[in-house]
Amino acid sequence: MLELLLLLACASILTSGVLAVSLKNLMAAMVSSSLAGLFAAVSFLLLAAPDVAMAEAAIGSGLTTFIFLYAIRKTRSDGDAA
Template identity: 65%
Template sequence: MAGVFVLVLCAAILFSGVLAVAMGRVLPALIAAGLASLFASVVYLLLAAPDVAMAEAAIGAGLSTFVFLYALRKTGGGDDGAGGAGRGSDGGRS
C-alpha cells in the first residue's frame, strides 16, 4: 500500500514540476516548484530517509521558496511581462 502512495506522490512531483515550467506567471510557478519539493520530502520520509526528508523540507520547500518570494517582492512582484513581448518602455501606448 505504501508503494502505491509513493508512486502517486512521484506522479505529483512530476506534475508539479511540469506545471512550474508551463506557468506563464512567476508566482504560481514558484508555488508549484515549492509543492514539488514538498512532495519529494514526503516521499523521502516514506522511503525511510527522515534526515533527507527534513533537509528537503527545510531547504527545498522552505528556504528556497522564501528566498525566491523575497526576491520577487524586492524586484517588483513578479511582473515578468509575459504576454507583452514587443512592447517598448511606454507599455505599448505609443
C-alpha cells in the same frame, strides 16, 4: 500500499515540476515549485529516510521558496504590482 503512495508522490513531483515550468504567473510557478519540494520530502519519508526528508522540507520547500518569493517581490517594478 506503500508503493502506491510512493507512486502518487512521484507523480505529484512530476506534475508540480511541469506546472512550475509552464505557468506564466511567477507566484503560481513558485508555489508549484515549492510543492514539488514538499512532495519530494514526502517521498523521502516514505522511503524511510527521515533525515533527508527533514532537510528537503526545510531547505527545498521552506528556505528556497522564501528566497525566491523575496527576490520576485524585490524585482517587480511599480507597474507590475499585483
